[in-house]
Each structure stands twice: as C-alpha cells, then as structure tokens.
Amino acid sequence: MESKGDFRAPVSQTPHTIEKPKDTSTIGGMISVEINEKKISVPLGTTILEACKMAGITIPTLCHHEDLCVAGVCRICVVEVQGMRTLQASCAFPITSPIKIRTSTPMVRKARKHVLELLLSEHYGECYACFRNGKCELQFLAKEYGIDQYTFGHVTEPQFEIDNSSYSVIREMSKCVLCKRCVRTCIDLQEVGVLEAIDRGDKTHIGTFLEKPLADVICINCGQCINRCPTAALRANDPSDEIWAAIDDPKKHVVIQTAPSPRAAIGEEFGLGAGHSMTRELNTALRRIGFDKVFDTNFTADLTIIEEGTELIQRLYKALVKKEQVALPQFTSCSPGWVKFIEHYYPEYLDNLSSAKSPQQMFGALIKTFYAAKAGIDPADIVSVAVMPCSAKKFECNRPEMNDSGYKDVDFGLTTRELARMIKEAGINLPEMPKSNFDSPFGEASGAGLIFGATGGVMEAAIRSVVEFVLGKKAEDIFEKANIIPLRGFDGIKYMEIPIGDMVGPVPKLLQSLVPNWDWLKGATLKVAVAHGTANAKKIMDDIKAGGKFSECHFIEFMACPGGCIGGGGQPIPTTPEIRRLRAQAIYSEDESLELRKSHENPHVVKIYQEFLTEGPCSHLSHKLLHTHYVKRGRYIA
Amino acid sequence: MENKKRKGDVLFSKYNRGEGIKKALSITREDILFELRDSKLKGRGGAGFPTATKWTIVAAAIADQKYVICNADEGEPGTFKDRVLLLEYPELVFEGMVIAGYTIGATKGIVYLRGEYEYMLNSLEDYLDSMRRDNLLGKNILGNSKFDFDIMIRLGSGAYVCGEETALIESLEGNRGEARNRPPYPVNTGYFGMPTVVNNVETLASIPHIITKGGEWYRKHGTDKSSGSKLFSVSGDCLRPGVYELPWGTTISELLKIVGAKDTKAVQVGGASGICIPKSQFDRSLAYEDVATGGSIMIFNENRNMLHVLKNFMEFFVEESCGQCTPCRIGNVKLLEGVEMIEKGEYKFSYINQLKGLGKTMQVASKCGLGQSSPNAFISILENFKEEIFNGNGGGNGK
CATH class of the missing domain: 3.40.50.11540 (NADH-ubiquinone oxidoreductase 51kDa subunit)
Known part of the structure; x- marks a missing residue:
C-alpha cells in the first residue's frame, strides 16, 4: 500500500514514541509522577527511565541505548506502575498521565534477576576468557544483582560458529543476548541493514542475508555495531599478535602512525573521563612498547587537504572555464566506511569521490617509499601500523589496490581499544607517561589535520586553505580565530555557503602549474556540506539524485560514523552523544592551542613537495602514490 | 466440523x-x-x-x-x-x-x-x-x-x-x-x-x-458483565465437536453435555495460552467475569496424560515465541525442559517450584500477551493435576 522509498532497508522497529511538547508551560505539558513516593514533574512523553534518572534512581538497562530507538526487548528495566497488571519496561513507557511508579518491589527484583539468569543460561563462555571481561554490560548487571549461580543452567557448547570472514568485524553469536542494538544500529542509525533477527522462538538469532559470512554481504565495516554491543558478541578483528611478533623480530623496522581521534579517546581506556587528549604521552608509551618510529597521521591529513583541495580546484576549473563534463560535487574519501557505502549503494557516483587516498593510506605509501629511502631501510623490512578509531581501516589497508609502494602500504590497522590493551599488556599506565614528540621526517602537523577527527573537520581544514589560496587573505580575517563554527557540532547534515566576491588573490606557487589566475572564481559562491553517519549520507545522496539543493554543492564531506572519527567503530566503549561531544571538544581545543593551524603552512608538507613530490599536487607521482581508484560493488551479492 | x-x-x-x-x-x-x-x-x-x-x-x-x-x-x-x-x-x-x-x-x-x-x-x-x-x-x-x-x-x-x-x-x-x-x-x-x-x-x-x-x-443475551453470545470452537474427547453459539454464562458442565462429552477429566479453555480447568471446577461459567476465553475449548477425558498435554503446549510456545523478549524466548524453553525432567523422573521439587516462580515472572514481565499467557498452562496443569503428574503416570517421584 504505502511505499517505503527507494531501497531503504526494512526498519528494525518503527520507534513509536510520544513527541515531547516544544513548550512545556502549556497545560498538560508537564505531568507529575510519583516515583517511590517521591513526586516529580516531567515533560509529557518522558519515559519512565528518563523520569527515574531525573529523580536520581538508576534503572538497569541492556537493550536501551541513547543513540538508538526504543526496543523494550530485554525486560531488565521493568518497574511497577500502579493499576497495571503487568510490569512495564521503563525504557519504552512514555508518561502521558500522572502515574505512580515503584522501582524496587519484590516482584521487580525477582523479574530482573530472572531475566539475568535466563540470559546467562544461554550466554556461552566464561567471563575470565573473554575480551570484554570487566567491560561487559551483562557481567556488570550480574554482579550488581548478586548472581552467584546459574539457576537455569548454562550452555557448555557454542551454538554458532565464529564468523571471522571480515577484516573488520568478528561475530561470535554464541555470546549474543539478542538486545538487537546491532540491528538497530545497522538499520536505523546507519541505514545499511546487513544485520537482522532471523528465525523465531528459541532459534532466534542475529544474522546476515542468507546467513552469508559478513565479508560477503554489503557490510561497510563501520563497526558501529561493535561500539553498541553490550557483550563480546561483536568485536574488531585484532591484529595485535602479529604486531607483537613484528616488534619482537629484530629484523623488522616497525613504525606506527597515530590518528587524532584515538589520541582524544584512549585515556578513557585508562580510567580517565572522556575528552583528555593523550597525544604526547602516547608517543612515549609507543616507543616503550617497542615501536621504532612514531609518526603523526595528521601530517598526511595535511597532505590530503593539499591533494584533495587541488583536485577540487581542477574540477572547478574544468567545469567553469573549460566547460568540460566533470563530476561535481566532489566527495571526500578519507572515511573507508563511507567509501564502501558509496561503492555498494551509489556506485554510479564513484566519479564524484575524490581520488585522494585517506591519510592512513597516503602515509603507508610514503613510509615505504620516501621514508624508506631517506632512512636507508629496505621497505620489505618495514612493518607499518596505523592506530585508528576505526574498524573499516582494517579493511581499507587490505584492499588489493593499496600497494602502490610495491608492498602492502599499511600492514595493520589497529583500533584504539586494541592499542590500549597492548599498552596495558606491556605494563604501562598511559596517563603517567612523560610527554614526547613525534619522529621526523614527518614530525609536526597542523591543527587542520587534527580536526579531521570530528565531523566537519575535513571541510573546515579544506576551507581554511582554500580561502587563503583564492582570496589571498588570512583565514583568521574571515573566520574568527580561523574557527569555522557552522561546520562544527553534531547536526546530521551541515551546509555552508562561502561567497568569493570580487577580490581574489594571486595564485600560490604550489598551484601555478594548474591555474593561471582566480579571475574565473570572481562572484562565485562556494557551497559545501557535511554529513556524518551513513543514514545522513543517504539523505544527501538521495537529494543529489533528485537534483535537489545538495546537487549544487561543490564539495561534500562524508563520514560513515556518527560524530565523525571520534565516534568511530574502533573507539573505546561505550559511546554516547555526550562522550562524542567531549572527544570533539578535546580535538578542537588542541587545535586552537597550536601555532600551525593550516595544512598548506605545514613546513614538512611544503618540504615534501620540494624534495619528493616535485611535480606538485595531483601530479604523476602523487597520483601513483597518493591517489587511488574505487570498485563498483553494487547491492547484489553473487 | x-x-x-x-x-x-x-x-x-x-x-x-x-x-x-x-x-x-x-x-x-x-x-x-x-x-x-x-x-x-x-x-x-x-x-x-x-x-x-x-x-x-x-x-x-x-x-x-x-x-x-x-x-x-x-x-x-x-x-x-x-x-x-x-x-x-x-x-x-x-x-x-x-x-x-x-x-x-x-x-x-x-x-x-x-x-x-x-x-x-x-x-x-x-x-x-x-x-x-x-x-x-x-x-x-x-x-x-x-x-x-x-x-x-x-x-x-x-x-x-x-x-x-x-x-x-x-x-x-x-x-x-x-x-x-x-x-x-x-x-x-x-x-x-x-x-x-x-x-x-x-x-x-x-x-x-x-x-x-x-x-x-x-x-438481553448473556450475563450482566458479558453481554451477547460467544462462539465456541469445541474439540477433543466429545461426540459432537464443532462451532457452537452459546450465551455467555454457560457453565462448563452444560457445555460438555451439549457436545456429548463423557468421562471428562479436564477442559482447556482459551487454547494453549488459556487455563486448564479440572473436573472439580466444571461448575464455573464461561464469561469475562469467571473463565474468560477467546472461544477455544479442548476436552480431555480420563485416558489423557496431562503431562503430555502440557508438553505439547510448551513445545508450541517454544517455537511460536517471536523471540524478541527474554522472558518469553528463554523462559518457555526452561519450562519445557522442566516438563521433560518430570517426564523422565529426573527433577527436584525445589527446581519445579523455581520454574513456577519463573512462570509468574513471565506473566508480568513479557512484552506481549503471548509471553504473558504462555506459562498459564504450565502453572494451572501442574497445580490442578499434581497428583496425577507427580505420583501417577506422569513420571518418577522426583528427588
């Protein structure tokens, strides 16, 4: 009857909530409720769970997640509502009339304990042999409710084979508690939809299309499901054993690059609150556990800005001056989850994707060429590791086309969580480490590279450089402190227009081989947009397809993960909007504390174009090493 | 029929x-x-x-x-x-x-x-x-x-x-x-x-x-709290199974007489999710205020093994639970396992009582009517036929 649009994955379960009134001062806008004989007033539509939080009462939850729609399936959060025969799931119950709630009655406590005992009876494995030991929500609840025996038994054999087909995400469904957070993440938050409940009754399990291995379905490897899994049913594919082996091998020269987002979040794994940047402490820790060189991914983020920015200028010049057919808007390509998403869902738009590699892969190619030559090391002996906030980076470094150095450009992608465990295993308490700097020859990087970690950051970095290139003015003269506020924050989609005006500057030396002057941009308005989370990306793509507002953009930043890299699938668990906000804040304040805040001002970037990529950005050599191509995957699997 | x-x-x-x-x-x-x-x-x-x-x-x-x-x-x-x-x-x-x-x-x-x-x-x-x-x-x-x-x-x-x-x-x-x-x-x-x-x-x-x-x-038809008539789907041990329109308030024994049931031991009212009425309660009436039902009437005579009846119901729920909420998805499995333990004579009364407690949790904590009503048969059959089940042909005597 009603059509659900083009090819939206089936919704996991439509969120049927009551909308909260915009103005609670209207009559009926506030409802008074009694929780354990304490009276409070809450806005209409507040859930019992939220009301209890306001009243200072903690209700246990398992299937509930702040980022996701209501499920109400685990039943751990049940409470008594006076006058109702059954207990009510507090996460799912919107308050629309004055009610009396009791949160700790014999019936409630019994029910919660029963729910836990039932879940444990089917939850395979023992806690001490589990990577989520100490970080598992089920374990935490079992402890809180004093579970000291398996009342209803405990499975002794795994019910499912482990699916480790994917470079990024491993599924061990024997540990699944069917909270469906992964399903809601995949379908609703990311609108990818590779995971769904299959079968019913006691055979219910979470599976993929036709139960195919994850590597064979249209998973984009974003790992958001891992971040929201309460148990160890989902985890990233951990290469740390191989990295240890490389470190222990005296013949190997092991280098590591660290991305900005892991540095802003790894402190959480060591008991610090969210929002503590650990960049320089991490450098020391990495050297102590045996990495030979520590490099800053921000350096190639700066390089990405130059390459990607140049590519944009080339496209605009071709379209506006030479009147050639060029794919516009140009899309960013540094998020490998987004890249795989567009390869599956919008393969007809691959020409719009910047051919520039992601900073991780650019670095990989440079380490085994430029650095190897400079340091006099055989690239065959170099093991290149990248610490990323991301599970999709593991897939990215294993893409067959990523070997332009003649070797596998990046050998291993390591997540923030996995690195934290390696550091702990080495007996190091990260926050206590003395600070130290990155190694040369890449050394320093700019704040522009740093803010790549937050949604809108790539665009902000690009705009800082582009306005200086074109207008010949300081970015600080246009945007206060060079902070481009409209591109920051967590709105799903951000849009900005930058009028060029009639005053253009001279063409900088770096770009002189590409454009004669900027006169052709006079009076133009640069239109840019930013989307984070593939559900938002989908909205923009559908708008472009329909010829809407975003089809008139020139440059669009896409990040697969909500919040950008700081909310990546390799980041510490848990993730909430507040945690992501604090991580972003850490990145932005670090940027503001730096002298060097524009990619094109990075002296090491300038130097690499003088010494190595001498033909300039987007030249033959830079195309060989720093650019790539994509695969039309489509949505149908053989 | x-x-x-x-x-x-x-x-x-x-x-x-x-x-x-x-x-x-x-x-x-x-x-x-x-x-x-x-x-x-x-x-x-x-x-x-x-x-x-x-x-x-x-x-x-x-x-x-x-x-x-x-x-x-x-x-x-x-x-x-x-x-x-x-x-x-x-x-x-x-x-x-x-x-x-x-x-x-x-x-x-x-x-x-x-x-x-x-x-x-x-x-x-x-x-x-x-x-x-x-x-x-x-x-x-x-x-x-x-x-x-x-x-x-x-x-x-x-x-x-x-x-x-x-x-x-x-x-x-x-x-x-x-x-x-x-x-x-x-x-x-x-x-x-x-x-x-x-x-x-x-x-x-x-x-x-x-x-x-x-x-x-x-x-004018039916009782004060249950107006009109009800269609009953009658099956099981009787001479004339079929669909009957009877006024609300009809007692179970009246119904049994109409359909020609003899030597009846138990009547399952309301299907698998309903409750099992023993002979001693056949004077109860079918009405919202007494035994409420959607109309399924299953008649069991003296030759039926009530534990097998219960097992059949529990197998049904284990399979038909939609599988989303914990109490129903896993709870029904545990209740069925309990029935199988009784069948084999390998059970402890303390555990069976724990399962009854679990059944009560399922009645109040399941997400929908399916899970909430699935333990009804378990609770009512074990309660109303405990002599048959625990001492008679239902299995061993437990440990």
Whole structure:
C-alpha cells in the first residue's frame, strides 16, 4: 500500500514514541509522577527511565541505548506502575498521565534477576576468557544483582560458529543476548541493514542475508555495531599478535602512525573521563612498547587537504572555464566506511569521490617509499601500523589496490581499544607517561589535520586553505580565530555557503602549474556540506539524485560514523552523544592551542613537495602514490 | 466440523445483507457509538476490551488517515470459529468493517487473513467484488457522497504471534512479526503510525446485528458483565465437536453435555495460552467475569496424560515465541525442559517450584500477551493435576 522509498532497508522497529511538547508551560505539558513516593514533574512523553534518572534512581538497562530507538526487548528495566497488571519496561513507557511508579518491589527484583539468569543460561563462555571481561554490560548487571549461580543452567557448547570472514568485524553469536542494538544500529542509525533477527522462538538469532559470512554481504565495516554491543558478541578483528611478533623480530623496522581521534579517546581506556587528549604521552608509551618510529597521521591529513583541495580546484576549473563534463560535487574519501557505502549503494557516483587516498593510506605509501629511502631501510623490512578509531581501516589497508609502494602500504590497522590493551599488556599506565614528540621526517602537523577527527573537520581544514589560496587573505580575517563554527557540532547534515566576491588573490606557487589566475572564481559562491553517519549520507545522496539543493554543492564531506572519527567503530566503549561531544571538544581545543593551524603552512608538507613530490599536487607521482581508484560493488551479492 | 454447528439466537440470528450498513448510514456516528456502548460488546479475541471505547478513541483522533483492521489470524490452538464466520457469514464481518469505517472516519479496511486460510481468499475476494457491485463498498457507499470505504485482504505467513494486534500491524507494514511496546496503543499509533481499530472477526460480525436490532436487544443475551453470545470452537474427547453459539454464562458442565462429552477429566479453555480447568471446577461459567476465553475449548477425558498435554503446549510456545523478549524466548524453553525432567523422573521439587516462580515472572514481565499467557498452562496443569503428574503416570517421584 504505502511505499517505503527507494531501497531503504526494512526498519528494525518503527520507534513509536510520544513527541515531547516544544513548550512545556502549556497545560498538560508537564505531568507529575510519583516515583517511590517521591513526586516529580516531567515533560509529557518522558519515559519512565528518563523520569527515574531525573529523580536520581538508576534503572538497569541492556537493550536501551541513547543513540538508538526504543526496543523494550530485554525486560531488565521493568518497574511497577500502579493499576497495571503487568510490569512495564521503563525504557519504552512514555508518561502521558500522572502515574505512580515503584522501582524496587519484590516482584521487580525477582523479574530482573530472572531475566539475568535466563540470559546467562544461554550466554556461552566464561567471563575470565573473554575480551570484554570487566567491560561487559551483562557481567556488570550480574554482579550488581548478586548472581552467584546459574539457576537455569548454562550452555557448555557454542551454538554458532565464529564468523571471522571480515577484516573488520568478528561475530561470535554464541555470546549474543539478542538486545538487537546491532540491528538497530545497522538499520536505523546507519541505514545499511546487513544485520537482522532471523528465525523465531528459541532459534532466534542475529544474522546476515542468507546467513552469508559478513565479508560477503554489503557490510561497510563501520563497526558501529561493535561500539553498541553490550557483550563480546561483536568485536574488531585484532591484529595485535602479529604486531607483537613484528616488534619482537629484530629484523623488522616497525613504525606506527597515530590518528587524532584515538589520541582524544584512549585515556578513557585508562580510567580517565572522556575528552583528555593523550597525544604526547602516547608517543612515549609507543616507543616503550617497542615501536621504532612514531609518526603523526595528521601530517598526511595535511597532505590530503593539499591533494584533495587541488583536485577540487581542477574540477572547478574544468567545469567553469573549460566547460568540460566533470563530476561535481566532489566527495571526500578519507572515511573507508563511507567509501564502501558509496561503492555498494551509489556506485554510479564513484566519479564524484575524490581520488585522494585517506591519510592512513597516503602515509603507508610514503613510509615505504620516501621514508624508506631517506632512512636507508629496505621497505620489505618495514612493518607499518596505523592506530585508528576505526574498524573499516582494517579493511581499507587490505584492499588489493593499496600497494602502490610495491608492498602492502599499511600492514595493520589497529583500533584504539586494541592499542590500549597492548599498552596495558606491556605494563604501562598511559596517563603517567612523560610527554614526547613525534619522529621526523614527518614530525609536526597542523591543527587542520587534527580536526579531521570530528565531523566537519575535513571541510573546515579544506576551507581554511582554500580561502587563503583564492582570496589571498588570512583565514583568521574571515573566520574568527580561523574557527569555522557552522561546520562544527553534531547536526546530521551541515551546509555552508562561502561567497568569493570580487577580490581574489594571486595564485600560490604550489598551484601555478594548474591555474593561471582566480579571475574565473570572481562572484562565485562556494557551497559545501557535511554529513556524518551513513543514514545522513543517504539523505544527501538521495537529494543529489533528485537534483535537489545538495546537487549544487561543490564539495561534500562524508563520514560513515556518527560524530565523525571520534565516534568511530574502533573507539573505546561505550559511546554516547555526550562522550562524542567531549572527544570533539578535546580535538578542537588542541587545535586552537597550536601555532600551525593550516595544512598548506605545514613546513614538512611544503618540504615534501620540494624534495619528493616535485611535480606538485595531483601530479604523476602523487597520483601513483597518493591517489587511488574505487570498485563498483553494487547491492547484489553473487 | 462445520456441519456440527449449533446456531444460537444472536450472532446466527436472521440478517439481511446490507441492512446494517443501510441503517448505520441513516444515523449519526454518535448514535452508532451509543448503541455500541449500550450493547456492552467486548472484544472477542480474548482480551475483552470494550469495543465502544476503542472506537470512540479512534473516532475522536485527528489524523489524515485512519484504518480498520480485521484480525482474521485465527491461530490459537483449538479455535476455528472465525473460519466459519468468514466462509458462511462474510456479510456480517465485512459490513461490520464498513460500519466501523463510517463510525471512526476511515476509508480503508484491511483483513489480515491467516496464511493457512489462503484457500478461502478467492471466495472472499469474490464476495468483496459483489459488495462493490452493490455499492456496499467503494466510493459513495449507498449513495452517501461523504463516505468511501474499501477493504483489502492481506495474508499472514503462519506466525502465531501475528494474532497479537501490534505484531499483526508490524507484519502488515512489511516488518518482522513482533509485538510493539504498548503504550502507545494502536488506537493512537497503529498501522503506519495512524489511529487504527483492530477487531476480531467475531467482534466485527456482531456489529451489524447490534446496529439493526439495537444495543438493548444485544444486552438481553448473556450475563450482566458479558453481554451477547460467544462462539465456541469445541474439540477433543466429545461426540459432537464443532462451532457452537452459546450465551455467555454457560457453565462448563452444560457445555460438555451439549457436545456429548463423557468421562471428562479436564477442559482447556482459551487454547494453549488459556487455563486448564479440572473436573472439580466444571461448575464455573464461561464469561469475562469467571473463565474468560477467546472461544477455544479442548476436552480431555480420563485416558489423557496431562503431562503430555502440557508438553505439547510448551513445545508450541517454544517455537511460536517471536523471540524478541527474554522472558518469553528463554523462559518457555526452561519450562519445557522442566516438563521433560518430570517426564523422565529426573527433577527436584525445589527446581519445579523455581520454574513456577519463573512462570509468574513471565506473566508480568513479557512484552506481549503471548509471553504473558504462555506459562498459564504450565502453572494451572501442574497445580490442578499434581497428583496425577507427580505420583501417577506422569513420571518418577522426583528427588
């Protein structure tokens, strides 16, 4: 009857909530409720769970997640509502009339304990042999409710084979508690939809299309499901054993690059609150556990800005001056989850994707060429590791086309969580480490590279450089402190227009081989947009397809993960909007504390174009090493 | 079994096709709601929610679209009365839907037909066509320029849980058949988020009678709290199984006599999710105020093993749980395992008592009616037949 649009994955379960009134001062806008004989007033539509939080009462939850729609399936959060025969799931119950709630009655406590005992009876494995030991929500609840025996038994054999087909995400469904957070993440938050409940009754399990291995379905490897899994049913594919082996091998020269987002979040794994940047402490820790060189991914983020920015200028010049057919808007390509998403869902738009590699892969190619030559090391002996906030980076470094150095450009992608465990295993308490700097020859990087970690950051970095290139003015003269506020924050989609005006500057030396002057941009308005989370990306793509507002953009930043890299699938668990906000804040304040805040001002970037990529950005050599191509995957699997 | 049918004088009383719609269109919505409230009609699916209240809420709702859904997913083990209504009295069911549409302001009606009833699809579609030809369905019904209403039939795919109204709506929307959280209820947020009336086949079939003969006439039948009559699907150890229309308030022993049951040991009222009544309670009456039921009556005589009966029910629930909520998905497995332990004689009373406690948790903590009612049989059979089960032929004596 009603059509659900083009090819939206089936919704996991439509969120049927009551909308909260915009103005609670209207009559009926506030409802008074009694929780354990304490009276409070809450806005209409507040859930019992939220009301209890306001009243200072903690209700246990398992299937509930702040980022996701209501499920109400685990039943751990049940409470008594006076006058109702059954207990009510507090996460799912919107308050629309004055009610009396009791949160700790014999019936409630019994029910919660029963729910836990039932879940444990089917939850395979023992806690001490589990990577989520100490970080598992089920374990935490079992402890809180004093579970000291398996009342209803405990499975002794795994019910499912482990699916480790994917470079990024491993599924061990024997540990699944069917909270469906992964399903809601995949379908609703990311609108990818590779995971769904299959079968019913006691055979219910979470599976993929036709139960195919994850590597064979249209998973984009974003790992958001891992971040929201309460148990160890989902985890990233951990290469740390191989990295240890490389470190222990005296013949190997092991280098590591660290991305900005892991540095802003790894402190959480060591008991610090969210929002503590650990960049320089991490450098020391990495050297102590045996990495030979520590490099800053921000350096190639700066390089990405130059390459990607140049590519944009080339496209605009071709379209506006030479009147050639060029794919516009140009899309960013540094998020490998987004890249795989567009390869599956919008393969007809691959020409719009910047051919520039992601900073991780650019670095990989440079380490085994430029650095190897400079340091006099055989690239065959170099093991290149990248610490990323991301599970999709593991897939990215294993893409067959990523070997332009003649070797596998990046050998291993390591997540923030996995690195934290390696550091702990080495007996190091990260926050206590003395600070130290990155190694040369890449050394320093700019704040522009740093803010790549937050949604809108790539665009902000690009705009800082582009306005200086074109207008010949300081970015600080246009945007206060060079902070481009409209591109920051967590709105799903951000849009900005930058009028060029009639005053253009001279063409900088770096770009002189590409454009004669900027006169052709006079009076133009640069239109840019930013989307984070593939559900938002989908909205923009559908708008472009329909010829809407975003089809008139020139440059669009896409990040697969909500919040950008700081909310990546390799980041510490848990993730909430507040945690992501604090991580972003850490990145932005670090940027503001730096002298060097524009990619094109990075002296090491300038130097690499003088010494190595001498033909300039987007030249033959830079195309060989720093650019790539994509695969039309489509949505149908053989 | 349909030929063994006893026709009562309410639902199966004389009715002329089109009469209900004609009458309804000649009076106001308020008059219809008044008659309905006067009739005290309650939902016939089993839960017994007052139909007038449900309709009034949807009628009062402001929305671009509203829906009438006929729940014809007759899946409760032992019920087959909707089949008879749909095959032999489609005019009652469909006209009930049209009247509902007129009253609440809906233009679309959907019949959610049990997948196993696919064989009646063609004849039902033919019947709808004939209604369209007679202007009882479609645009400007019976010349009323302000009222359009049409009915489409959608097939279920065999999941028991889709008889639960919110799971039914999910299924209709093309999603996995799983119950929604309530509140909000379908009357506010139903099919595609729109206010929706979901009524059982039998409830809708009562409507044309109430409209033509009046609420007062309807209320004269049955008891004070349970007005009208009820269709019972009678099966099991009796001479004359089949569909019976009996007034509410009929006692179980009266019913047993009518259907020719002898040496009856137990009667399962309400299907697998209902309760098991032992001989000592056969004087109880079938009514909302005593033994409420959607109409399934299964009769077991002295030769039946009640533990096997229970095992059969539990196997059913283990398979038919939709699998989303913990108490129902895993709880039913544990209850079935308990039954198997008793069967083998390898059980401890303390554990069986723990399982009964678990059953009580399932009754209050499960997400939907399926999980909430699935332990009923476990609790009532183990309680009412404990001597047979624990000392007799039900297994060993435990440890």
